Amino acid sequence: MLRISIIALGIFAFAVPAMAIEPFPASFKTEDIKTNGTTLHVRVGGTGPAVVFLHGFGDTGDMWAPVAAELVKNHTVVVPDLRGMGLSAHPDTGYTKKNEAVDIAGVMDALKIQKADLVTHDIGNMVGYALAAQYPRRITKWVAIDAPLPGIGQIWQDQLVNPKTWHFNFYGPDEERLVAGRERIFLDRFYNELSAHPERIDEATRVHYAAIYGKPHAMHDAFEQFKAFPQDGVDNRAMLAKGGKLTMPVYALGAAKSYGLKMKEDLDQVATNVKGGVVPDSGHWIMEENPEATTKLIVDFLSK
Numbered sequence: 001m002l003r004i005s006i007i008a009l010g011i012f013a014f015a016v017p018a019m020a021i022e023p024f025p026a027s028f029k030t031e032d033i034k035t036n037g038t039t040l041h042v043r044v045g046g047t048g049p050a051v052v053f054l055h056g057f058g059d060t061g062d063m064w065a066p067v068a069a070e071l072v073k074n075h076t077v078v079v080p081d082l083r084g085m086g087l088s089a090h091p092d093t094g095y096t097k098k099n100e101a102v103d104i105a106g107v108m109d110a111l112k113i114q115k116a117d118l119v120t121h122d123i124g125n126m127v128g129y130a131l132a133a134q135y136p137r138r139i140t141k142w143v144a145i146d147a148p149l150p151g152i153g154q155i156w157q158d159q160l161v162n163p164k165t166w167h168f169n170f171y172g173p174d175e176e177r178l179v180a181g182r183e184r185i186f187l188d189r190f191y192n193e194l195s196a197h198p199e200r201i202d203e204a205t206r207v208h209y210a211a212i213y214g215k216p217h218a219m220h221d222a223f224e225q226f227k228a229f230p231q232d233g234v235d236n237r238a239m240l241a242k243g244g245k246l247t248m249p250v251y252a253l254g255a256a257k258s259y260g261l262k263m264k265e266d267l268d269q270v271a272t273n274v275k276g277g278v279v280p281d282s283g284h285w286i287m288e289e290n291p292e293a294t295t296k297l298i299v300d301f302l303s304k
Helices: 002-015 061-071 097-110 123-134 153-160 163-169 173-179 183-193 203-213 218-227 229-243 262-267 291-303
Strands: 029-035 038-045 050-054 076-080 116-121 139-145 250-255 274-279
Touching (some): 050 061, 076 097, 116 123, 116 291, 123 139
Parallel strands (some): 116 139
Antiparallel strands (some): 029 038, 038 076
């Protein structure tokens, strides 16, 4: 009887979604929105001009809670989990960033949002570029934070031979077996090696994301994001050649201990109106390492 109770408790704990480390304001609602052949988990709050936030690997939309709490005062804030990540559905295919951008356009359609500012980080940058390139009239401003675009320029080429980005080519059934049940170890590697202050990515945050990435099929789909990079590069070059450079204002933010002002160099290749900036005292994990400075930089740019 005790063994049955323990098993039942374990199943119950696994079935309950993990709570955000810093919760979104109570005014936010969550919706599961059908789009482009999948379903995305979306947080929505506020009224006024829309802002869409896109996360990257190692995080979910939960990362954006501090800046969402500030912007919701005078914006409609939309925070999805990307395809196959967080609490969104886990389709078998569709992980090119060009296709994931169609997911996000569908979310905007479902919420009756014609135009929006865009704030992105990590893989979110890649989806963000594909969104802005395919739907340039729908994106009014773009804040792109601390990750280069596949297939575009020397910065990306440098990453392909950077020992710290070995994970770009880490996928497949055997790799999944190696990580299964060890998601926390795998994620700790990213938090520790790609940060300036690993101690600021606290235990609660690490436990939270390890639980989410430990859900069935979650790590497989995360690997699919990386596996798609070569095709993303092909798609990016084609979109740039066809549509030319983006013309909306772009804020290229690099972390001081990561890409820094190289972000402006990278975004200059795909946009004509790029402002560069640096998140101080932070490595790649800007919202975990220095949320106050990151929030101020984003809010100040979008408020102009």
